[in-house]
Amino acid sequence: MGSSWARTITGRSRWPTGTVSSWCILWEEAEDEVISAGEDRYSRQERFYGIGIEGQRKLARAKVLIIGAGALGSACAETMVRSGVGKVTLVDRDYVEWSNLQRQNLYSEQDAAERMPKAVAAARRLRSVNSSVKVEGIVADITAEEIGLYTGDVDLILDAADNFEVRMIVNDIAARDGIPWIYGACTGSYGISMTIVPGQSACLHCLLDGLPAGGDTCDTAGIIGPAVQMTAAYQTAEALKWLSGNSGALRGTLVSFDLWANRHSSVDTARLKRADCPSCGDKRTYPYLSPGSHSRTTVLCGRDTVQIRPPSPARLDLEEWERRLSAYGRAERNPYMLSLTLEKHRLAVFPDGRVLVHGTGDPAEARSLYHRYFG
Template sequence: MKEFDRYHKQMLFKPIGEHGQALLGEKHVLIIGCGALGSSIAEMLTRAGIGKLTLIDRDYVEISNLQRQHLFTEADVQKKLPKVIAAQSALNSINAEVTIEAHVMDGNANTLPNLVNNVDLIMDATDNFDTRFLINDIAQKHSIPWIFGACVASSGLSFTIIPEKTPCLDCLIKVAPMFGATCDAVGVISPAVQMVVAHQVTEALKILVGAEGNLRSTLVIFDLWHNQYQMIDVSKAKAKDCKSCGTDASYPALTYKNSTKTEILCGRDTVQIRGKKFELTMLAKQLERFGEVNQNPFLVSVQTKAHRIVFFQDGRTFIHGTNSIKEAKKIYYQMVG
């Protein structure tokens, strides 16, 4: 081990050492969500020398992200780059030894099961419990550990879920305190994000180097502004009759909303429609009569007087400026027929 090696300081930490560093370089982590939590998790794991990261996110970079999402820049906002594409570029510039796979798509019951082959760990960086319940069922079905994390305002929480050993999310949510508000409603400060990430990535490193005996068995929950920090024992929450992790598990989330074509994005004043795929250059020309059009290789957006509409390459559309599915559909069909 040479002092100028990239991972020298990390290998000096005895619980990791040279053997643990070699193990990290062989591991594959799936990060679901590439916003505040996901981008910071991805950066830490990339700097730590993970072998491969797979990133999935459905959104693009906006100016309001820059306050807490450290990988992104004003240039990414101007280009309206999808978050995973901007993250992939930034991460490649940090550590070219790491393989970064990026997917601009919605994480749902159709797409996520296709991404878990050869994955050693799943990191939750989502902003809604529908997706978390889906992660939970996929992880239980395929026996993949995953690390739950959430933050809002100055508070955060995290729990490490090991199939067959710990309570799953469905067990946990029945007995533990969870946040009712969202960061879109009450805001969030960057230190709360980084505290959750610190807990998540530390647990991830333990799993990836084979130090499961050091995993935290409690739910951690904190409020930085009010100087509160709790470790809650939830070991008795595991239920034998749980539909996700019990003896007769049926994994209900794997079919939940599987056929849903529209949804209101949490706190965003935005409706997502999953429709047909368009050839983006032809679509951009078609949209010019409705307002100012911007295009990149991943999406086309049009700004009207009242709404911003974003068409993604995978067939999804964001209608910004409404929480009405009926109104969103009307706008969508006016533009594309």
């Protein structure tokens, strides 16, 4: 029987200084109604043989979690929202900087000037693109202890993280809870992607020996926008296949490319699935979900920046900390973070107690600064 959905949206928005909008989306079954808010919004997508009207209805009921709201995350999120996916949640720990604007298509110069958290700026922009999609932006770091807060009811996870520690956490919870996810990464003119369906395909842990080790990042090797868009295209095409009910069309390979060197390769991953894999094998331990399996101090993606997480969850009063820290340097605050500019360093302080120490890649020096001001 044909079905579609009707929506009721309630909420308040006090951008940029108030609380994040509260939205209620209600899906209802009804025959022969138009899915889209505007009758023509999805008409071209519905005409595509792989999706059609029924596939569009499935997209409208789908829920997607995107890990990271940088270059890949913003590109993937925009495609999901414009395609009419029912709910899109973005989780990101960082804020918009001027160097992001060359390739991160959701952000503006004003976002960079205000040091707006990416999750907040992205959600605000995406709501203006498609008001019929529920968009949630969460300013947080992905940890083994907390990732379950975001994955409970999602149909798919899109990876746009900037480090393998987070990806392995995603890999383990996806394997444990049976959530399909799509790995993606890019730097320079190079990109790589793979769709992982628990119980069917090899997982990321299975492939660790065959994946690039730590090395170039977009901060050390640079990056061109087309590499981002190509990687996001591979990821979101696979996402649309899965969410519209076309799992048989999934690629089934790890694909990589170098746009500058004109190289493209594809590897069948089915034969790489390991029976002894601790994440998806016969005796699973999900090692990256174990407490203490991840570091409290993280050097961020070649950025001369170190992130420090408090030993236990915190809730800081940014207004109070602005008063305290203003004695040591220039303190500036927006509703989502506090920035302290010192002679040689800058600290970005978040309400959850995380601190980004800019101006050093040395964890010991970063910890020293952290303890000097936060005890």
